[in-house]
Amino acid sequence: MVMLDYYFRLGLRSLRRNPMLTALMVMAIGFGVAASMTTYSVFRAVSGNPIPDKSARLFTPQIDGWGPQQNLQNNEPGEALGYIDAMALMTAHKARRQTVLYKVQLSVIPGGNRDLPLNANGYAVTSDFFTMFEVPFRYGGGWSTRDDDARASGIVISDVLNQKLFGGADSVGRTLDLGGHDYQIVGVTSHWNPRPRFYDLFSTNGFGKEPDIYMVFNRAMDLEMRPGGRNSCRGSLSYTTWQEYLQSNCVWITPWVELDSPAEVAGYRRFLTNYAAEQQHAGRFNWAPNVRLRDVMQWMDYEQVVPPESRISLAVALGFFLICLVNTIGLLLAKFMRRAGEIGVRRALGATRGEIYTQYLIEAGTVGLAGGLLGLLFTAIGVAGVGVLFRPEIAKLAKLDPSLVALTFAVAIVATVLAAFYPAWRAARVQPAWQLKSS
Amino acid sequence: MDIRPILASLRRHRIPALLIVLEIALACAVLCNAVFMISQRVASIHLPNAIDEAGIAEVTLNGTDPELAGSDIPRNLAALRGLPGVQAAAVVSTLPLSQNNWGWGFGTKPGDALTDRSSRNVSMYFLGSGGDAALGLQVLEGRSFNDGDYADSHFDKSPLPETHVVLVTRSLAGKMWPGQPAVGKTLYATPHYYTVIGVVADVLRPYIGDANSPANYDAAFFPMSAAGSKGALSHYVVRSAPRDRDRLVREAEQKIADLNPGGVAHGRGYPEIRRRYFADMSSMAWMLVLVCVVMLAVTAFGIVGLTSFWVNQRRRQIGIRRAVGASRAHILQYFQTENFLLSTGGVALGMALAFGINVYLMHRYEMARMPWFYLPAGAIALWLIGQASVLGPALRAAAVPPVVATRSA
Numbered sequence: 001m002v003m004l005d006y007y008f009r010l011g012l013r014s015l016r017r018n019p020m021l022t023a024l025m026v027m028a029i030g031f032g033v034a035a036s037m038t039t040y041s042v043f044r045a046v047s048g049n050p051i052p053d054k055s056a057r058l059f060t061p062q063i064d065g066w067g068p069q070q071n072l073q074n075n076e077p078g079e080a081l082g083y084i085d086a087m088a089l090m091t092a093h094k095a096r097r098q099t100v101l102y103k104v105q106l107s108v109i110p111g112g113n114r115d116l117p118l119n120a121n122g123y124a125v126t127s128d129f130f131t132m133f134e135v136p137f138r139y140g141g142g143w144s145t146r147d148d149d150a151r152a153s154g155i156v157i158s159d160v161l162n163q164k165l166f167g168g169a170d171s172v173g174r175t176l177d178l179g180g181h182d183y184q185i186v187g188v189t190s191h192w193n194p195r196p197r198f199y200d201l202f203s204t205n206g207f208g209k210e211p212d213i214y215m216v217f218n219r220a221m222d223l224e225m226r227p228g229g230r231n232s233c234r235g236s237l238s239y240t241t242w243q244e245y246l247q248s249n250c251v252w253i254t255p256w257v258e259l260d261s262p263a264e265v266a267g268y269r270r271f272l273t274n275y276a277a278e279q280q281h282a283g284r285f286n287w288a289p290n291v292r293l294r295d296v297m298q299w300m301d302y303e304q305v306v307p308p309e310s311r312i313s314l315a316v317a318l319g320f321f322l323i324c325l326v327n328t329i330g331l332l333l334a335k336f337m338r339r340a341g342e343i344g345v346r347r348a349l350g351a352t353r354g355e356i357y358t359q360y361l362i363e364a365g366t367v368g369l370a371g372g373l374l375g376l377l378f379t380a381i382g383v384a385g386v387g388v389l390f391r392p393e394i395a396k397l398a399k400l401d402p403s404l405v406a407l408t409f410a411v412a413i414v415a416t417v418l419a420a421f422y423p424a425w426r427a428a429r430v431q432p433a434w435q436l437k438s439s
Numbered sequence: 440m441d442i443r444p445i446l447a448s449l450r451r452h453r454i455p456a457l458l459i460v461l462e463i464a465l466a467c468a469v470l471c472n473a474v475f476m477i478s479q480r481v482a483s484i485h486l487p488n489a490i491d492e493a494g495i496a497e498v499t500l501n502g503t504d505p506e507l508a509g510s511d512i513p514r515n516l517a518a519l520r521g522l523p524g525v526q527a528a529a530v531v532s533t534l535p536l537s538q539n540n541w542g543w544g545f546g547t548k549p550g551d552a553l554t555d556r557s558s559r560n561v562s563m564y565f566l567g568s569g570g571d572a573a574l575g576l577q578v579l580e581g582r583s584f585n586d587g588d589y590a591d592s593h594f595d596k597s598p599l600p601e602t603h604v605v606l607v608t609r610s611l612a613g614k615m616w617p618g619q620p621a622v623g624k625t626l627y628a629t630p631h632y633y634t635v636i637g638v639v640a641d642v643l644r645p646y647i648g649d650a651n652s653p654a655n656y657d658a659a660f661f662p663m664s665a666a667g668s669k670g671a672l673s674h675y676v677v678r679s680a681p682r683d684r685d686r687l688v689r690e691a692e693q694k695i696a697d698l699n700p701g702g703v704a705h706g707r708g709y710p711e712i713r714r715r716y717f718a719d720m721s722s723m724a725w726m727l728v729l730v731c732v733v734m735l736a737v738t739a740f741g742i743v744g745l746t747s748f749w750v751n752q753r754r755r756q757i758g759i760r761r762a763v764g765a766s767r768a769h770i771l772q773y774f775q776t777e778n779f780l781l782s783t784g785g786v787a788l789g790m791a792l793a794f795g796i797n798v799y800l801m802h803r804y805e806m807a808r809m810p811w812f813y814l815p816a817g818a819i820a821l822w823l824i825g826q827a828s829v830l831g832p833a834l835r836a837a838a839v840p841p842v843v844a845t846r847s848a
Binding site: 021024027028031032035107109118119239240241307308309311312313316317319320322323324326327329330331333334335337338422426 | 454455458459461462465466468469472473476501502595596597701703719723726727730733734737738740741744745747748751752804
């Protein structure tokens with residue numbers, strides 16, 4: 001222990017001895033680490049798990065309603081369901097919890113002391129939505145399945161909208177006029193905007209603003225509310241009425257089911273295949289069952305949530321870091337070999353190769369530590385400046401939290417020590433006799 | 440210059456030599472790909488767009504009653520035309536690069552329907568009366584819409600307009616009817632069909648792919664009457680001289696908001712729409728530039744550091760060479776040639792690596808193929824950097840006096 005401490009102090013002294021070389025190494029490591037960590041912080045944020053405790057239990061079923069001629073690439077079925085299939089899944093109720101949802105856009109009609117209408121974006125969902133996705137509530141709560149069946153006009157609004165409309169007061173029980181229809185507020189959520197927004201990657205890129213409202217799906221059907229998000233259709237479109245639209249092959253509804261065990265997942269997969277087979281027998285599909293059941297992470301991967309900017313910048317930064325490390329190996333080699341004479345003396349006085357090796361690795365560690373400190377500074381600047389690089393809704397996800405600080409140091413030190421293996425080994429192989437003779 | 444002694448010496452310093460080669464190779468690979476990505480983004484940001492970008496101010500109006508559009512829209516437009524400096528005003532469904540896209544599949548044969556393999560996805564623009572002039576569309580062939588075209592068009596139950604005329608962009612015309620005049624041909628989206636009455640210069644879609652995407656200009660323009668627009672017309676376009684634009688953004692927004700107390704009005708100039716659309720790309724490009732500069736600096740300093748170390752190690756040998764007759768120029772040349780050899784090895788490896796990375800990116804992320812000249816360009820850049828960074832240490836080596844040879848080392 002005493003020796004390690006001594007080597008550490010030797011390392012610090014040596015850093016001061018050739019400041020140019022030291023500065024070069026520390027700067028290289030600092031820049032390399034900072035570039036990698038800044039881009040990694042963004043990457044981590046956009047590829048992170050938005051609902052870690054349940055992501056493996058939430059699945060989105062897909063059913064091929066288009067056929068091989070009109071499917072997406074690689075015969076992938078549509079990324080959402082049409083009304084017929086969505087309703088069939090709901091009616092069958094083969095999962096403990098299940099919901100269907102689609103994006104709606106409404107405007108809040110002026111009332112009280114507001115004279116300007118507001119746009120309100122949100123989702124038409126079913127009652128299980130709130131329990132499945134663990135939506136936190138400030139006031140009240142979601143609605144019951146009975147309200148689903150009763151096609152009720154209950155509505156859940158966000159904290160933000162509640163603040164705008166009611167100044168943050170408990171508004172449960174009050175009435176809201178949306179697009180000319182009255183709704184009863186049953187709940188107010190706390191801030192809830194999981195990112196990426198795994199539950200609606202069909203209509204969004206995953207990083208939108210927090211939705212304002214959640215309304216009863218069946219109520220939206222009664223009001224014939226057209227999807228406010230994406231709608232994807234195939235073949236000749238002949239629908240003219242709402243009913244014909246519901247019967248068409250257009251997909252616009254995202255279904256989710258909660259399945260607790262592998263057995264349930266297998267069972268549900270079987271159910272989906274059987275359902276598609278039945279549709280084939282009935283003549284509605286004239287192709288073999290083609291279904292998917294992806295969980296949250298698989299779904300995010302399939303929908304390519306991570307923006308290409310994030311991936312590319314991470315790759316470029318890693319390439320840059322690698323160059324910095326190669327550079328460090330070279331500079332450490334130069335630095336260590338310059339002291340061949342000193343090593344020779346120490347070896348002649350009885351130091352073992354192992355001791356020389358340890359000493360120089362520790363010296364490299366001190367370089368890594370200094371590089372880490374500098375890297376931390378640059379990372380802090382980088383994370384603060386990341387808003388310049390990415391859209392604000394993504395940029396604000398990047399944070400310099402304790403885990404990132406720890407990672408910055410760990411990466412800097414480990415990488416430098418790894419880089420020092422070869423230079424330290426060369427230093428330890430210095431022949432004492434040769435060095436002593438020539439000086 | 441004889442390179443054999445250099446090679447012999449490099450063989451004795453295999454690892455440091457390898458490190459320089461590796462560093463140059465990696466730098467070359469990253470540089471080529473990064474510069475290519477930068478150029479791709481710059482090309483996207485500057486994609487041409489045949490509307491009067493500099494002169495367009497836009498106000499979007501949401502939350503009004505579509506049933507009243509027939510009277511609201513003419514009233515709003517009359518008010519906008521009354522603002523000082525306004526040359527034209529109209530209402531349209533969306534603008535290029537606004538991200539608000541309405542795409543549909545069209546074919547060239549009767550019976551072609553949406554998303555059959557033979558049909559092509561086209562972005563639809565609906566123009567209220569005078570929309571062609573307000574946007575500054577450039578008609579290349581045929582004619583633009585007349586008053587009758589505007590008045591006759593409306594939406595019924597279908598998402599396609601009930602009209603029989605359409606304007607297409609030159610790119611779309613070229614793809615739909617290659618080598619033939621497009622005017623007079625018909626676009627089909629059964630049961631609807633539209634006769635091409637004119638071809639306009641290329642206008643971007645509201646939502647585009649990357650710079651090389653062939654579909655960026657696949658757009659078609661349809662006339663639309665105010666009364667039959669069913670809420671599809673919500674973007675008011677005000678055209679003026681560029682110097683009046685920003686003032687008109689504010690005045691037009693105010694005017695529209697005053698006239699439509701139930702609606703939400705939001706105004707912006709067209710340059711802002713373009714800037715917003717490409718904001719990610721331009722910041723990405725700047726980051727790549729920054730990384731490249733720092734990376735090249737690190738590489739250069741690395742070469743300086745290693746060569747200095749080398750020079751120091753060889754002071755005695757240099758002294759001996761000077762003592763037996765080598766000139767300063769010889770010593771200088773020695774280190775420059777040595778660096779040139781290492782750089783050559785590095786860029787050869789680097790070009791292969793750059794090509795490999797590009798192929799991987801093409802395969803995995805639908806990146807475009809890098810034009811071949813990026814490789815030699817990157818190689819030359821690193822050669823130059825190598826020579827520039829070796830100059831300092833090499834000059835110091837050349838300055839080693841012959842007398843060093845006589846001192847005991």
